[in-house]
Amino acid sequence: MRLLLIHSDHIDYQARKKTPVAEEGAVLEDELDEALVAFCAVESSDEEDIDDVIVRATSEIEKTARELNTDRVLIYPYAHLSSDLSGPDAAKKVLKGMEEALTAAGGLTVRRAPFGWYKSFTLSCKGHPLSELSRTIVPGGAEGEAKPAKKEVTH
Amino acid sequence: MRLLLIHSDHIDYQARKKTPVAEEGAVLEDELDEALVAFCAVESSDEEDIDDVIVRATSEIEKTARELNTDRVLIYPYAHLSSDLSGPDAAKKVLKGMEEALTAAGGLTVRRAPFGWYKSFTLSCKGHPLSELSRTIVPGGAEGEAKPAKKEVTH
Ligand SMILES: [Mg+2]
Numbered sequence: 001m002r003l004l005l006i007h008s009d010h011i012d013y014q015a016r017k018k019t020p021v022a023e024e025g026a027v028l029e030d031e032l033d034e035a036l037v038a039f040c041a042v043e044s045s046d047e048e049d050i051d052d053v054i055v056r057a058t059s060e061i062e063k064t065a066r067e068l069n070t071d072r073v074l075i076y077p078y079a080h081l082s083s084d085l086s087g088p089d090a091a092k093k094v095l096k097g098m099e100e101a102l103t104a105a106g107g108l109t110v111r112r113a114p115f116g117w118y119k120s121f122t123l124s125c126k127g128h129p130l131s132e133l134s135r136t137i138v139p140g141g142a143e144g145e146a147k148p149a150k151k152e153v154t155h
Numbered sequence: 156m157r158l159l160l161i162h163s164d165h166i167d168y169q170a171r172k173k174t175p176v177a178e179e180g181a182v183l184e185d186e187l188d189e190a191l192v193a194f195c196a197v198e199s200s201d202e203e204d205i206d207d208v209i210v211r212a213t214s215e216i217e218k219t220a221r222e223l224n225t226d227r228v229l230i231y232p233y234a235h236l237s238s239d240l241s242g243p244d245a246a247k248k249v250l251k252g253m254e255e256a257l258t259a260a261g262g263l264t265v266r267r268a269p270f271g272w273y274k275s276f277t278l279s280c281k282g283h284p285l286s287e288l289s290r291t292i293v294p295g296g297a298e299g300e301a302k303p304a305k306k307e308v309t310h
Binding site: 004010016017080081118119120122123124126127128129131132134136 | 287
């Protein structure tokens with residue numbers, strides 16, 4: 001899984017149009033202030049151990065939210081972060097599993113944007129050094145920063 | 156190069172803090188309405204032929220801007236789109252080269268956000284089916300959609 005975590009002043013979204021794999025029964029419109037937005041691309045390798053990916057991704061998001069002192073999280077499906085996506089059923093399982101696990105962790109308001117819809121959104125990123133973080137989560141493996149440690153992080 | 160192209164109602168940014176590789180002399184604050192925002196991650200493979208990458212990326216951005224009927228483009232460095240970044244000098248050359256080539260193409264207002272700064276930003280994505288596109292550009296190779304064609308694009 002590729003994760004892009006953005007510490008935001010504001011996020012809102014509105015589901016506009018279904019794709020062929022659109023999720024039913026989801027929240028089609030929402031907004032949050034002072035939130036950690038977790039843009040997620042579930043990848044084909046995640047299908048090897050969905051439960052493990054959920055645990056690892058949830059742990060990373062929860063840790064980041066605590067560090068940033070925010071108690072609001074929005075899980076936002078974002079296919080464009082990866083060139084090797086999982087199938088849609090696996091993606092929906094992972095995303096819903098993350099929502100449940102983060103809610104169960106306690107102390108966080110957790111929302112989830114719908115999978116498989118074209119959505120408009122407005123996002124304000126705070127811009128401090130920890131306000132944009134990317135992670136690659138691998139089932140059974142060591143997750144870490146998306147960029148090799150020996151290279152400088154540039155923006 | 157990884158490209159994420161977002162057709163936006165509004166984008167604004169403000170450079171907040173330098174990283175060790177911060178570009179000097181750039182525009183530290185700007186905003187555009189009705190623009191195509193081109194988030195760019197220059198990758199290590201791009202260093203093999205910088206001029207070719209500039210041509211290919213510029214062509215892709217110009218084509219998309221014409222299709223979307225927008226005449227404003229913001230080039231925005233975005234390291235978090237790749238786990239295999241180029242060095243900072245190559246990245247700056249590519250990004251500046253893209254700005255020059257897109258300007259030379261004619262008919263477009265072209266702006267570029269500074270490389271190597273932590274930036275706050277606000278972005279509004281329109282949400283229509285072509286308002287978010289990702290591309291992988293490879294020097295000397297065939298560029299294309301970031302997702303394998305046989306898999307459905309999901310959001
Ligand atoms: Mg606005």
